Amino acid sequence: MQLIATLSCGLIFGLGLLICGMVQPAKVLAFLDVFGDWDPSLAVVMVAALAVSVPGFALATRRERPFLASRSFWPTRTDIDRPLVIGSALFGIGWGLVGLCPGPAVENLATLSPRVIAFVVAMGAGMALHDLWQNRRPMMIGDEGTLAAVTDG
């Protein structure tokens, strides 16, 4: 039951990305191109998504547990640390180069486009590289870089 619900959520999420056009790297790049022929659509997508999710999440926090699981996995971290800043900047560079972030990249696998497949394989390699690097590095006190990937989403 839980898996069917999760699959349905993935499906609704994917339909949303499809309808708003953000599966198209060109559409995303047109939003990021504020000095060119700017397309503000992605800002509207974010506002619309937040208009639903802000009250929705407020509702979810009031419940003791989710409907189909024993507990909720809310992110717990609140600190602004160096990995957050550097990681987000690196992600932004990659996103700006091609116009693909993880959601649309994975969804575009359905088109079997060789360029998308190359991007997703490279993305997986980048993630594995990060974890490999984190695991080799001696853990310092207060250093929870690896946990961030688990706790934020």
Next chain:
Amino acid sequence: MANFTPVSATIGGGLIGLAAVLLMLLTGRVAGVSGIFGGCLGLGINDKGWRIAFIAGLILAPLIAGGVGYAMPSPQMPASWIVIVAAGVLVGFGTRLGGGCTSGHGICGNARLSVRSMTATAIFMGTAIVVVALTRHVFGG
């Protein structure tokens, strides 16, 4: 702003928000695609089942839409192969280090008013805008 599509952006954005809320309300999970995808690869904690289900739904969406006559056009990616691979590695490494992407930080984190996610969103949006400005208006075009 000739390409501005506010109606489809509102509908699509609303559905994305709805999916994030439903996933949290029903299963207690954050709809962050980078984290879900990373977990599918066996990175971090070992709970692949729900992650694979979400990714399957995400990939099935355009196939179902195509089945009822709304085929998704093939993505336009004019960048060279080297740039595509480099961008993929940066997105993978960066989202893992930063703890999330456009969905995890940009929607779910911001929706629960997390300052951490607001900071991440401002940084990745900002750097992406700078990269596009440089590639299109300074070095390219």
